[in-house]
Amino acid sequence: MKKTIYLSLAVMASLHAEELLEDISITEEGTTQVVKNISGEQLKSADLAEALYKNVPSVNIIRRSGIANDILLRGQKRDNINVTIDGAKVYGACPNRMDPPTSHVVTHAIEDVVVQEGPFDVEEFGVLSGSVKVKTKKPSKEVHGDLSLNAGSFDYKKASGTISGGSDKVRFLFSASTEEGGQYKDGNGRDFSEQLNDYTASTAAAGDDNFVYSTANQGKEAFQKNMYMGKVFVDLTPNQELQLSYTANRSDNVLYPSTPMDALYDDSDIFNLQYNLKNLSAYSKELNIQAYNSKVEHPMSTKFRNAGQVKYMTHALTTEATGLKVKNAVDALGQNITYGVDGSKRNWDGGYNITTVATGAVQNTRKSINDVETQNLGLFVKSKKELGKLSLEVGARYDDTSVQTATAKNN
Structure with a gap:
């Protein structure tokens, strides 16, 4: 299947306003909100969705577990919201959104988040309802560090x-976090297991009893999550900078009582390379070249439920995104003009298998997502002009997108 996605135009006028919320500052500019200091100590949870929900009025969440909650932006959800981490596109592998893009970065590693409402971000592919741009911490040449220990309700x-630290030429950063939590309780003091037991007892379908948590997994921890991020910035010349970064997220045994399966693990790896050149000529105030690759593995299973005590089913899913973007900015005609090209390729694959508990034997059964590949090539241009406290932005983008499955490729 081949799709050509139309030319889009965006015109936005905005007035500046600023609001200070304790240690977190929120700056508003028209339909864009910038949330800074999001890694502040008052945010106990590492869940980015939770942090945005508490601080951005237009953001709500779908709470399904103790972590990895999904966001709504002005009522819109799923892939209608474009999420990038330092410019890299990250997709969740789960079709049920157990691992939304915001779950692949933790608040401890974040410098600020730009939330833009509406289809005004012409620099990114697929921004139909809004965008969330996550910017992680940058290394500095001064040697410094921080250590934080937090504890909260529900274990x-x-x-x-x-x-x-580093020097004038080379700077590095390493960040890590680990967290775990128990099953949160409702207003009646019931944890996940007890809520699910009460629900299945109230339904007429006898088969629902298969999806309650097994005796051995009653009271099991709701999640465990580890994050590691490393960055190296190198100043090649006074006006050229090379940025390299790698982020790894490892989540284990994430419980989702509202669905028949839980996540055995969610693993993601994000590689990012950026090359920035400034003041090359009168035609280039700043040239940015970026390449990235993100991979996500997400197997969800009935292993912890009654249905999985003899044999359990696993739905194993993977997704990988690779992208390249080149953009140039120039001051001309009394305004800042940015234009460029970007391309991306996403692969999404998944299938079911059954594991026999006694022997450990695994049998593959069927495909769920048959090696789907989405390729996109986009051209964009935008202009920004400052008129005192008024900012006027005009932008346009053209996308050409193709989607193919393994069946179509083989034929």
């Missing part, structure tokens, strides 16, 4: 730390 525990 929540978190430890995180960052160290950064």
